[in-house]
Amino acid sequence: MKKLLSLCLLATFLLSGTSVFCQNSNIDLEEKPNIIFIFTDDLGVGDIGVLYQNERKRLGVKSEPWTSTPQLDRMAQEGAILSNHYSAAPVCAPSRASLLTGLSQGHANVRNNQFDKALADNHTMANVLQKAGYNTAAIGKWGLQGDKRWSKDGDAWPGHPNKRGFDYFYGYMRHKDGHEHYPHEGVYRGAKSVYENEREITSGLNKCFTGDLWTAIAKKWITDQVKEDEKPFFMFLAYDTPHAVLELPTQAYPKGGGLNGGVQWIGKEGEMINTASGEVDSYVHDEYARATYDDDRDETTAEVPWPDTYKRYATGVRRIDDGVGDIIQLLKDLDIDDNTMIVFSSDNGPSKESYLPKGYVSYRPDFFNSFGEFDGIKRDVLEGGVRVPLIVRWPKKIKANSVVDMPSISYDWLPTFTDAAGIPGPAIIDGVSLLPSLTGSGKQRESLVYVEYQNNGKTPKYEEFSPKNRNRVRKEMQMIRKGDLIGLRYNIGNVDDDFEIYDIVNDPQQSKDLAQQDEEMQALNGWMKDRVLQIRRPDTSAARPYDSAVVPAVNVKKKKGLLYKSFAGNFPWLPEMVSMKEESTGMVKSINDFKLDKKAGNLLLIEGFIEVPEGGEYVFTLSAKEKALMKIHDATIIDADYNYEANDEISAEILLEKGVHPIKIYVQNSGKAKAPIDLQWQGPNFEKAEISGSVLFH
Incomplete structure (x- = not known):
């Protein structure tokens, strides 16, 4: 890789002429980590050895069967466990949407069971890192593409990964396809469609078990990046296992791992991967094939074999474990292991769904206690539904055998990744960077854990x-x-x-x-x-039963005027600024009439309080010379940042209680305009007007 390449020049190139100036104008690209986020489907916090199953094994109670995840255990030993980590939602589509956009379920556009709804056209984990100089790929399950239920474009898929910041996509586009793990044969749920970017390529995927297929294509893509490109990479690797139909692989996981072992991409039609042979849906892991347990909790009676359903589930989890170990070995073989951050997690708690034919025992997550020590499963906001496994490994920065107990949530990862790349995240996001806790350096901000x-x-x-x-x-x-x-x-x-x-x-x-x-x-x-x-x-x-409630005011001592901080730097988005060093500070008496210090930078954070004279509905209208974003409390009211056209007028309604409410306005002011924004409001007993300085405080 080239060293000391100007990030400014790199970003300028990526943004096709957009001028980007960074406070740190020279950044060693080798210092920007590669990032891999591995997302499993319906894997419980209790399914991981080091998090729960190893303790079951140590206790040795024969009526409480246990499984093993040796590769994930090793990953935890070499990195960090986040012991209080949450998914943003207890089901896959909203959970994935929040993860990828950095927004809680109070802001994300995909909520409840809105499967196949297009991911919002806004900042995403991928397009932010893309603009920061990363090659990006999404592999595996997507389900956020948009279809005729949600979009006037019908099957045009406005939320296709390629339209949300991913340079490359290989996997299942539709949510329902992820319920079948043999796309070509469709053993139990019918044949499904696998896409490479926008081209359907299922026809040659004979005997390809998706747990292996996604690993193989991930390894190929990573290898190609290292051989062919100088840029760092970001990969979102989303397994559709172990959830839904509990299908088995064709054979044992190939020995070894990395460049020359493990699962390998062959690329030959009918033999795309090296495990596309043998018998479809046949292999039970050796550790579980003859496993028995005390089904009646009576030590005087003989133990019985595990029902096939649970052999299948345990094998599926172990297959993911093998894949993770295979990928880590590849990083070592490519000599990029030291500066690659790899994160492993799940979209929500364990499910009781298995979609197997009649004759199989119905799957229940209480067989292995996949929910760990907690109550609840998928679709609960009890801990068992939203507490998820989180293991992160980055040898260059994260000490081995680390445990982070601070509560955190999946939408914290977008700002964590931008922080690792040396840039602030967008102001709109709800998450915070976890880098201080992971590396032991810097001040850790508190996460907002909300579902x-x-x-x-x-x-x-x-x-x-x-x-x-x-x-x-x-x-x-x-x-x-x-x-x-x-x-x-x-x-x-x-x-x-x-x-x-x-x-x-x-x-x-x-x-x-x-x-x-x-x-x-x-x-x-x-x-x-x-x-x-x-x-x-x-x-x-x-819709929620509390949607029509007024937002409560706060009780604070206050002084006239709003405070501002100014910062230097040009970014492809309005940055959150909290982690940046201010150029100057001061006070403004009017939002629309600025008098700034001569040293003021081109980014402003204006904050304080607005006093609402009467409870009810208020309409705020904003236009900006460049970019702006407005929050009341911690709710984003107006987004004039992403794809914003200068001077466009944006309005938003909000129900406010009478009293004082915190307000934050992020502004880009490169031209040092005297009035870079125009903000007006309308209330229960007054027409649209400029906000008077008499209701602004700090």
Whole structure:
């Protein structure tokens, strides 16, 4: 790789003429890590050896079978475990949307069960890293392409990965296709379609088990990047296993790994990969083929074999484990292991769905306790539905055998990756960089851990679960975490419903509700009710019973005027600025009339409070000379950043309680315009007007 290549020149080239200036004008491209994010489907936090299964094995209770994940265990030993990590949603489509956009379910455009809805045309993990100089690829399951249910374009797939920042795509486009792991044969769910970019290429994939196919194409793409290109790469590798139909591979995982071993891409029609031989849906891992357990919990009776359903599930998990080890070995063989960050996680908690033909025992995640020590499964916002495995390895920066206990969530990874690449993330995102916790360097900001979701089912009544959580009606649900305490609402009727509050460290099953324990907990309940309204925006496609509630005000001491900080730097997006060093600071009395310090940089963060004279609906209208973004509390109200045309007018409505509300406005002001934005509002008893300085405070 070329060293000390100007990032500015690189970005200018990538943006086809857009001028980009960076505070750190010379960055060693070898210092920018390659990034691989491995996302599994319905893999529970309890499915991983080092996180739970190894303890079952150590205890040796024969009525509690266990599985093994030796490669993931080794990855954890060589890197870090994030022991309090969450998915943004308890089901795949919204979980993936939040991960890829850096937005919580209070802001993401894909919510509830909106499968195949197009991912929002905005900043994504891929297009941000693409503009930062990365080659990008998505391999495996997508399901965010958009179809005729969601788009007027019908099957034009407006949310195709190639249109959301990925240079290369190979995998299943449609959500339903991920329910079958042999796309050519369609053993149990019918033949499915695999695409390479926009071209369907299923016809030559005879006997290709997707767990192997995605690994093989991932290895090929990584190898090609190292051999043919000087740029760092980002890969989103999304396995469709172990979820849905529990199909088996054709044979044992090939020995070795990396360049010369493991699964290999052959590229020959009918023999695309080196495991496209043998018998389809046939191989059970040797460790599980003859496994037995004490089914009746009576040591005086003989043990019985595991039902085939669970041999299949365990083999599927082990196959992912083998693939991860294979990819890590490839990084070593290519001599890029030291500076490649590889992250392993899951989209949500374990599922009870298996889609196997009649005659098979129905799959239940309580056989292996895939939910670990928690209650709940996929589609629950109880811990078992949203607490997910997270292992990250980056030998150059992350110490071996690290454990990060700080709560975190999947939409933290976008700003983590931009931070690792040496640039600030977009201002619109809800996540924070986890790099300080991972590397032990810098100040770690607190993550916003928040989930909202709707489902008409019930929590299973497994005996491992607390009695209060068995057969629990779900419907509208919310979860928010503050420190060691979890706020939980199920079957929400209206905005006034109380949160249940649990000490998740000492009560992982959420069995003892502390909400009415004392005045402190009652005050926390009130804070949670307010907070969940201050961090989200309603979406008409996923209506909630609290959408029509006014956003609560805050009680603060205040002084006239808003404060600003200015920063230097040109980026392809409005940066979040928190991690940047300011050029100057000052105060503005009017949002539309700036008087800046002569040293002011070309980026501004204006913040303070706006006093609302009466509760009700307010309409804010903004136009910008360049770019701008406005937040009230932590809800993004107006986005005049992504694909924004200068001077376009954008309006947004919000219901506000009478009183004082925090406001933040991010502004690009390269031309040092006296009035880089025009912001006006309209309220219950007044027409559209400029916001008076008399209602602005800091």
